[in-house]
Amino acid sequence: xxxxxxxxxxxxxLGGSNIAAGLLDIDGGLAYKCKVKTDTSSESAVLRGxxxxxxxxxxxxxxxxxxxxxxxxxxxxxxxxxxxxxxxSANLPLCGADIRTALSSAVCVDAxxxxxxxxxxxxxxxxxxxxxxxxxENFMLVTLGTGVGAGCICGGKMLSGRGHSAGExxxxxxVYGGEQCxxxxxxxxxxxxxxxxxxxxxxxxxxxCERDGIFTSMKKLVADNGGRISARTAxxxxxxxxxxxxxxxxxxxxYLSCMLTNFINIFAPEVLAIGGGVxxxxxxxxxxxxxxxxxxxxxxxxxxxxxxRIECAALGNDAGIVGAAMI
Amino acid sequence: xxxxxxxxxxxxxLGGSNIAAGLLDIDGGLAYKCKVKTDTSSESAVLRGxxxxxxxxxxxxxxxxxxxxxxxxxxxxxxxxxxxxxxxSANLPLCGADIRTALSSAVCVDAxxxxxxxxxxxxxxxxxxxxxxxxxENFMLVTLGTGVGAGCICGGKMLSGRGHSAGExxxxxxVYGGEQCxxxxxxxxxxxxxxxxxxxxxxxxxxxCERDGIFTSMKKLVADNGGRISARTAxxxxxxxxxxxxxxxxxxxxYLSCMLTNFINIFAPEVLAIGGGVxxxxxxxxxxxxxxxxxxxxxxxxxxxxxxRIECAALGNDAGIVGAAMI
Numbered sequence: 001x002x003x004x005x006x007x008x009x010x011x012x013x014l015g016g017s018n019i020a021a022g023l024l025d026i027d028g029g030l031a032y033k034c035k036v037k038t039d040t041s042s043e044s045a046v047l048r049g050x051x052x053x054x055x056x057x058x059x060x061x062x063x064x065x066x067x068x069x070x071x072x073x074x075x076x077x078x079x080x081x082x083x084x085x086x087x088x089s090a091n092l093p094l095c096g097a098d099i100r101t102a103l104s105s106a107v108c109v110d111a112x113x114x115x116x117x118x119x120x121x122x123x124x125x126x127x128x129x130x131x132x133x134x135x136x137e138n139f140m141l142v143t144l145g146t147g148v149g150a151g152c153i154c155g156g157k158m159l160s161g162r163g164h165s166a167g168e169x170x171x172x173x174x175v176y177g178g179e180q181c182x183x184x185x186x187x188x189x190x191x192x193x194x195x196x197x198x199x200x201x202x203x204x205x206x207x208x209c210e211r212d213g214i215f216t217s218m219k220k221l222v223a224d225n226g227g228r229i230s231a232r233t234a235x236x237x238x239x240x241x242x243x244x245x246x247x248x249x250x251x252x253x254x255y256l257s258c259m260l261t262n263f264i265n266i267f268a269p270e271v272l273a274i275g276g277g278v279x280x281x282x283x284x285x286x287x288x289x290x291x292x293x294x295x296x297x298x299x300x301x302x303x304x305x306x307x308x309r310i311e312c313a314a315l316g317n318d319a320g321i322v323g324a325a326m327i
Numbered sequence: 328x329x330x331x332x333x334x335x336x337x338x339x340x341l342g343g344s345n346i347a348a349g350l351l352d353i354d355g356g357l358a359y360k361c362k363v364k365t366d367t368s369s370e371s372a373v374l375r376g377x378x379x380x381x382x383x384x385x386x387x388x389x390x391x392x393x394x395x396x397x398x399x400x401x402x403x404x405x406x407x408x409x410x411x412x413x414x415x416s417a418n419l420p421l422c423g424a425d426i427r428t429a430l431s432s433a434v435c436v437d438a439x440x441x442x443x444x445x446x447x448x449x450x451x452x453x454x455x456x457x458x459x460x461x462x463x464e465n466f467m468l469v470t471l472g473t474g475v476g477a478g479c480i481c482g483g484k485m486l487s488g489r490g491h492s493a494g495e496x497x498x499x500x501x502v503y504g505g506e507q508c509x510x511x512x513x514x515x516x517x518x519x520x521x522x523x524x525x526x527x528x529x530x531x532x533x534x535x536c537e538r539d540g541i542f543t544s545m546k547k548l549v550a551d552n553g554g555r556i557s558a559r560t561a562x563x564x565x566x567x568x569x570x571x572x573x574x575x576x577x578x579x580x581x582y583l584s585c586m587l588t589n590f591i592n593i594f595a596p597e598v599l600a601i602g603g604g605v606x607x608x609x610x611x612x613x614x615x616x617x618x619x620x621x622x623x624x625x626x627x628x629x630x631x632x633x634x635x636r637i638e639c640a641a642l643g644n645d646a647g648i649v650g651a652a653m654i
Contacts, residue, residue: 078626088628138488154493155484161465161595163633165626166481172589175503176514176582185588185623187503255503261512262499266593268488296512299405299492301415306490 010057011325012050012073013119016040016091021053022318023061024325028130030318032061043093050099051106058107065108072115072324073099074122079164081327084116087164115327119320120167121158123313124151126323127273131314136270140263141313142169144198145276148190148259152267170194174258189262192255195231195277198248202234205248216244235281253285257292264308265298275313286310337384338652339377339400340446343367343418348380349645350388351652355457357645359388370420377426378433385434392435399442399651400426401449406491408654411443414491442654446647447494448485450640451478453650454600458641463597467590468640469496471525472603475517475586479594497521501585516589519582522558522604525575529561532575543571562608580612584619591635592625602640613637 009024015038022033034056039045054071057063077089084100086092104111117125124133124141133139137156143149148170152159159166170190171183178187191197202218206229209216218237222229234252237245264272278285290310294300297308315322336351342365349360361383366372381398384390404416411427413419431438444452451460451468460466464483470476475497479486486493497517498510505514518524529545533556536543545564549556561579564572591599605612617637621627624635642649 138493154481154486154488157482157484159481159594161481162597162635163595163626163629165595165629165633166465166593167595168592168625171592171625172499173585174500176501176505176519176585178503183623183625192503258500258503265495265498266493267486268490268492268494270489296510298495298498298510299490302490302492306492308489 007069008063008067009069009325010054010071011122011321011323012053012071013122013320013324014038014046014050014073014075014092015119015320016076019046019049019053020317020321021057022321022325023057023063024322028322028326030321032057033318033321034060038092040092043097046092046094047097047099047102047106050103054103054107068109068113070113070115070325070327071103071107071109072117072122072327073103074119074320074324074327075099075116076119079116079118081115081117081164084111084114086116117324117327118151118164118167120149121151121160122323122327123149123275123315123319124153124323125158125326126315126319126321127275127313128153129326130322131319132273132311133271138267138269139271139273140267140269141273141275141319142260142263143276143313144193144256144274144278145195147196148194149276150263152269154267169263172259172262174255174262189255189259193252193259197255198231198234198252198278199229201252202229202231202245202248205234205244209244214244217242218245218248231277232280235284239284253288253292257289257296260289260310261293261297264293268299269308271309271311273311273313275316275319279312282312286312334396335390335394336396336652337381337398338449338648338650338654339380339398340449340647340651341365341373341377341400341402341419342446342647343403346373346376346380347644347648348384349648349652350384350390351649355649355653357648359384360645360648361387365419367419370424373419373421374424374426374429374433377430381430381434395436395440397440397442397652397654398430398434398436399444399449399654400430401446401647401651401654402426402443403446406443406445408442408444408491411438411441413443444651444654445478445491445494447476448478448487449650449654450476450602450642450646451480451650452485452653453642453646453648454602454640455480456653457649458646459600459638460598465594465596466598466600467594467596468600468602468646469587469590470603470640471520471583471601471605472522474523475521476603477590479596481594496590499586499589501582501589516582516586520579520586524582525558525561525579525605526556528579529556529558529572529575532561532571536571541571544569545572545575558604559607562611566611580615580619584616584623587616587637588620588624591620595626596635598636598638600638600640602643602646606639609639613639
């Protein structure tokens with residue numbers, strides 16, 4: 001039930017693995033959250049999942065459909081916010097899906113209360129309004145996961161571009177003629193700075209060590225992890241003074257600082273937040289990263305208090321839900 | 328004199344070589360323009376030059392100081408628009424110069440009528456309001472000259488960033504570990520895509536041809552031009568089927584398309600305008616550039632009418648004056 005005139009906002013983060021949802025509280029936190037596995041077998045299966053999490057929130061929080069002020073959905077891919085449609089999605093069967101119409105009729109909420117946005121934009125909005133970007137005018141969230149995602153707020157406004165195509169920051173070339181990227185270009189930042197790239201770099205180093213008969217503690221870490229290389233492998237071994245791992249981490253941070261310095265020279269945000277799996281390294285990642293970025297960004301001669309603050313994202317996995325609820 | 332209630336706006340483009348000024352007409356054109364050489368010997372000499380061009384406009388157009396609605400000054404460097412101060416300028420003795428106070432008292436115009444902006448931003452504003460960006464919401468002007476300058480309008484708003492530091496697009500690395508840039512980084516786009524870079528690339532190719540005994544018509548073009556290599560040398564010879572020149576042009580366009588595709592993936596403007604000396608090549612530059620950019624930009628599967636239009640800047644050298652008058 002709706003009490004004391006507060007606004008009832010539900011946020012949904014639609015991912016390739018899970019659909020997470022929550023009810024926003026007054027402080028920008030989540031009063032309740034839930035999730036289901038994403039059934040990626042068809043468009044209608046995905047849409048059913050969206051309705052399921054909304055019913056879960058309504059039931060758990062005792063909300064009638066009529067009392068809901070907004071439902072926001074954060075979707076991967078190219079999203080047409082005005083029309084409420086996913087125009088293109090690489091990972092989900094949602095090309096052309098009319099999320100707004102489908103979800104509003106499934107849960108009996110007016111269509112104009114259902115809003116959708118790109119997932120990276122929604123996460124950036126969440127961090128900007130309720131996380132580490134609070135109080136800034138210029139903010140960006142860079143997510144290091146399977147790819148490199150980014151959402152930018154410039155002068156208090158989400159960067160959108162014509163046809164909502166802006167913000168593909170992972171697909172900016174930093175190594176001319178470099179590694180082939182799935183987007184068709186060579187040398188995209190995503191091929192050097194994503195968590196997946198770090199895993200590939202770690203794997204290549206372990207193989208090189210094996211080939212050259214050099215010891216590395218990364219081998220045991222991988223064996224202990226069921227044979228799986230993770231984005232943490234090199235960081236853990238490097239903290240334990242493993243030379244090969246140190247080389248992997250140094251090279252990774254060098255690429256990452258190159259990409260982030262580009263972004264800072266372009267956008268000059270007050271805060272640049274790093275999210276995604278790699279950001280779990282915290283200061284082990286941030287301290288050397290700041291040193292490099294602050295040593296080469298264009299306006300480094302400005303007073304230190306004007307420097308872009310480089311921080312870990314504060315909302316973690318909730319940023320998408322919180323941001324979606326705030327669309 | 329002021330007639331029919333029209334607004335009297337004067338724009339000044341303060342450059343390292345000339346100070347140009349003009350009176351804006353109702354259509355966004357210039358009713359009158361003039362220029363003086365920039366006396367770079369001191370801050371007061373530069374400021375005197377600014378007052379001189381304003382007096383010239385006032386005299387030629389029969390304007391009293393009291394009738395002037397605004398004077399805008401486009402300045403190179405880091406400009407604090409709120410305070411009317413140049414915070415940093417690499418090429419002019421203006422670090423800390425209070426342009427607003429000095430100019431307003433010199434020409435007897437209220438201080439709040441004097442506005443200043445970065446020169447690249449002002450030129451972009453001019454093209455956006457009165458040139459090739461007219462009618463767009465997302466626009467960028469990339470100027471290929473001594474360096475690579477850029478001004479971006481995102482969702483109708485000038486990209487500014489904290490401390491007006493945004494928009495240093497020439498100082499984004501596209502060749503990791505590449506050519507040393509004056510900014511301290513290696514591999515900045517400016518080192519590959521500016522007119523200066525094209526001249527260096529042309530010089531290197533002519534020298535390589537001499538060393539290897541290969542004929543190139545670029546040698547005669549340079550000799551005919553008083554021994555000076557220009558940004559046009561390779562383009563002219565390439566149009567005349569010179570193989571070595573063709574290689575220079577192809578490599579240059581490859582770097583340029585890499586940089587511009589980065590910008591389009593980031594900003595997705597409706598129009599990206601190219602200004603500066605190199606843009607004088609017109610379709611000789613634009614046609615192959617579009618082919619490459621449209622072949623690799625991230626949203627190339629969108630309908631063609633949604634593509635970023637790549638055009639030459641329309642206002643040429645007047646963009647700075649027109650934009651300054653519109654600040």
